[in-house]
Amino acid sequence: MGSFEKSPSNVNNDYLGIKVRVFVGLAYDGVYRSRLTKGYGEETAKFVSSxxxxxxxxxxxxxxxxxxxxxxxxxxxITKQELKAILWALEKVRARLLEPNLSLEGGFEDIHEYVESQVISLIGMEKGGRMHTARSRNDQVALDLRMKLRSEIVETLGLSIDLMKTLHSKALGETSTLAPLYTHTQHAQAGVLAHYYAYYVEVLGRSCERLLDCYNRVNMSPLGACAVGGTSFPIDRNKTMKLLGFDGLVENSMDAVSSRDFAVEAVACLANLMADLSRMAEDLILWSTWEYGYVELADEYASTSSVMPHKKNPCPLELIRGRAGTVYSALLNLLTQVKGTPSGYNRDLQESKIPVKVSFEAVKSSLKVLQGVFSTLKINRGRLREAVEKGFSTAVDLAEALTMRHGISFRESNMIVGRMVMKLANAGKGMKDVKPEDLEKASQEVLGRVIRMSSKELESAVDPERCVSLRRSKGSPAPTEVRESLRNLRETISRLEAAHQSLSENLRKYKETLRRKVAQYLAS
Incomplete structure (x- = not known):
């Protein structure tokens, strides 16, 4: 079909990618630089190249x-023979780019110039020079980024759903496992461990919904907008849109090449998701400490100390927490890039790929780690129960019981129980130690009259398992409510799985259709 054209004599390179060196001074007449008489200097070439x-x-x-x-x-x-030559050369470039240990060093401004240069080198300027007809790097890079983003979104969705399924499965076995619920990192109310897992599943589900919604705006084709104002060639934008599996067009040519709101939105979705992952990691970090002792990480998800032989550190979880900051900074990076660029394409947008790539890498790796952590997590159920029984997490349940049984206002009940808790805490006792006389004294002090409950009634009113089971509000941690919630979440997971499968299938079909078309033209 063709062969490499001879490289410039003063340039040491290996066409198609292995250690391509920077072109210096007058020697480099790249395919895009006919307007200029001099090539980039070495430092400028490095600075400009992406x-x-x-x-x-x-x-x-x-x-x-x-x-x-x-x-x-x-x-x-272009003619069918020209197309055949171009496709042949592109497949050669694809194969080389997929080789292991590929190294590219400067020499070309970007992947677009690199690919076009290699195609021209393989089949000559007469045919290869037609490859870029009716197209600009401006709509080309917008296309590449949208195509990559949709694949990354689909992969992130899959990983998020996998984590949801793991958490859901774990929750089913913990609907009766007592656990303290917290506000302000202080014991608040008694609950069950499954309630935590269900909470995590719900927030992940919302992140998945955001990504699905974002996908709809990402999956629009900018191709055919050319540099900024379209082209006089009789192209068919709808044809490339369908061939590449897009749902529609970014119609306005300026919008198509200069907008990066789709990338900002995607990274914003990732930042929100990363916040949820970081909070999960923080819970597990605290719960794995000696002071809490609720959980223990599997050895493969823990680290040690270089000097302290007893340490078992939750380093992967700490890194998830830290990488949330990486994603947040990437979002700010993107917003800063786009906020000052005038309408039309500007080279600032070259930098937008980096924060997008970093964000997806951080989120995907964090999802994979958390999936492993939760799959192998050891739960100390005895310690969780002890934490509930020793504290005051059933105090609000006693206040509610006083209101319902004795007809006093909730504020009065709250004040009575608050007085009781103060005295119990000062004596180093917990809610399980409350006596009838404690209630009588507190009610006399608060109301000026005595309210009585027997020892058996008080014991029942502050029993953690009974208190949790009596929570009647929808979405509460009562085992019956949690089981109902988990049934609903199973439906949510199934719906998200179906949506993910549909998107994955659409991407598979476009690739299959494109590969089949390429093969047909190459065989013609």
């Missing part, structure tokens, strides 16, 4: 280029 970062988008760049050129041929803008 080639290393662009490798993240390399396969999307080739897919998008193949779809674009198929459209050009089907519109009669």
């Amino acid at each position: 080639l290393q970062d662009d490798l993240w988008l390399a396969m999307e760049d080739i897919d998008g280029t193949e779809a674009h050129d198929i459209m050009l041929a089907e519109q009669g803008i």
Whole structure:
């Protein structure tokens, strides 16, 4: 089909990617630099080039280029033979880019120039030079980023759903496991461990919904907008839109090349998700301390100390907490990039790929780690029960019982129980130690009259398991309510799984259709 054209004699490179060196001074006449008489200096070339970062988008760049050129041929803008040559060369470039240990060093401004240069080197300027007809790097990179984003969203959705399923499964076995619920990191009310798991599942479900909604705005094709104002070639934007599996067009050509709100939205969704993951990690970090002792991490999710032989540190969880900051800073990075750019494409947007890539990497790795942590987590149920029984987490239940049984206002009940708790705490006792005389004294002090309950009534009123079981409000930690909640969450998970499967199938179909079309043209 073709061969490499001879490289400039003063440039040491290996075309198609292995250690391509920076072009210096007058020697470099890259495919985009005919307007200029001099090439970049070495430092400027390094500064401008995004080639290393662009490798993240390399396969999307080739897919998008193949779809674009198929459209050009089907519109009669290039010939079928020219298309065949271009597709052959693109597949050669794809194969080299997929080789292990690939190293690219400068020399090209970006992946787009790199790929086009290699195609021209393989099949010559007459055919290869037609590859970029009716297209700009501006709509090309917007296309690549949208294609990559949708794949990353689908992968993140899958990992989030996997974690939801693990938490749901764990919850089913803990609907009767007593656990203290907290506000302000202080004991608040008695609950069950399954309630925590169900809470995590619910917040993850909302993050999945946000990502699904975001996907709808990401999956719109900018291809065909060209530099900023369209093209006079008779292209068919709808054809490339369908061939690449998009749901619609970013119609306005300025919007198509210059907007990055879709990327900002995606990273904002990730920041929200990362906040949830960080809070889960924080719970487990605290619960695994000696002072809490509620859980123990499996050895494969813990670290040690270089000097203290007794340490078992929750380092992976701490890193999840830290990487939440990485995603937050990426979101601020993106917002700062776009807030001052005038309408139209600006080179600032070259930097937008980096925070997007970093964010997805942080979130996906965190989801995988948490999936493993929860799958192997050891629960100290005895310690959880002890924490509930020794504290005052049933105090509000006693106040509610006083109101319902004795007809006093809840505020009066609250004041009576508060007085009792103060005296019990000062004596080093807990709610389980309350006596009838404690109630009588407190009610006399607060109301000026005595309210009485027998020892048996008081014991029953502050019994943690009974208190939890009596919570009648929907969504409470009563085992019956938690089981109902878990049934509903199972439906949520099934719905999200179906949506994820549909998106995955759509992406698979577009790739299959494109590969089949490429093969047909190559075989013609």
